[in-house]
Amino acid sequence: MTHLAVFGISSGGLNTAVKLLILFLVVIWLALVYYTYADARRRIADPMLIGCATLASFFPYVGTIIYMIVRPAEYLDDIRERELEMQAAEARIQRLDYFLCPHCDYQVEKDFIRCPNCTRKLKDPCVTCAKPLDPEWRLCPYCETEVVHAEGPRRRRRRRSEEGDTSSGPPVEA
Known part of the structure; x- marks a missing residue:
């Protein structure tokens, strides 16, 4: 064999x-x-x-x-988990009293009326209690005073006419 x-x-x-x-x-x-x-x-x-x-x-x-x-x-699971943790951390930061000035991106607190860096107005104070009010509020949540939004005269941009007339006065009739 x-x-x-x-x-x-x-x-x-x-x-x-x-x-x-x-x-x-x-x-x-x-x-x-x-x-x-x-x-x-x-x-x-x-x-x-x-x-x-x-x-x-x-x-x-x-x-x-x-x-x-x-x-x-x-x-891939670790990458997804890390991204979710980063999103959760960003959401926690958003909920804290951490805000940025919309004009200069300087860090401001929630109750600031003016930005300490660029001095622009961030919020209006309540006429009764002087607490900062969000521009969209109709009522002060601290003292229940109704918020009156004073609408001043709107600025209108002048349009140039088709002929190129840029005069500032009213049109003169001949």
Whole structure:
């Protein structure tokens, strides 16, 4: 009876050990192919790149090693979680008494009537209690005084006529 000899080894025990070693290396290689695919799915959003990484791992051992070198450092779930934490932190900052002047972006507090940097008016004071009022409020929430919005004369921009007349006076009739 002839035995299939691997690498020309005629000893039965040694031949079995070599066959088991080869089987072990093939199983490890297939496990690395699966590992590369599973890891790429957790780290890469583009399906084309996942396929390329998996195909590269079919080169025994070398493909997986190259993938391990060039793979992204973070999992997609970790990136999403970090972005959510940043959004939550930004929302917490918005709820605090941290505001910026709309004119100069200087940090002002919620109850400032004027910006200390550019001295522009931020809010109107209540006529009764002098607390700062939001321009959209119709009533002072502190003393319940109705807010009267004084609408001064509106400034109108002058339009140039089609003939190029830029005179400031009324038209003169001839």
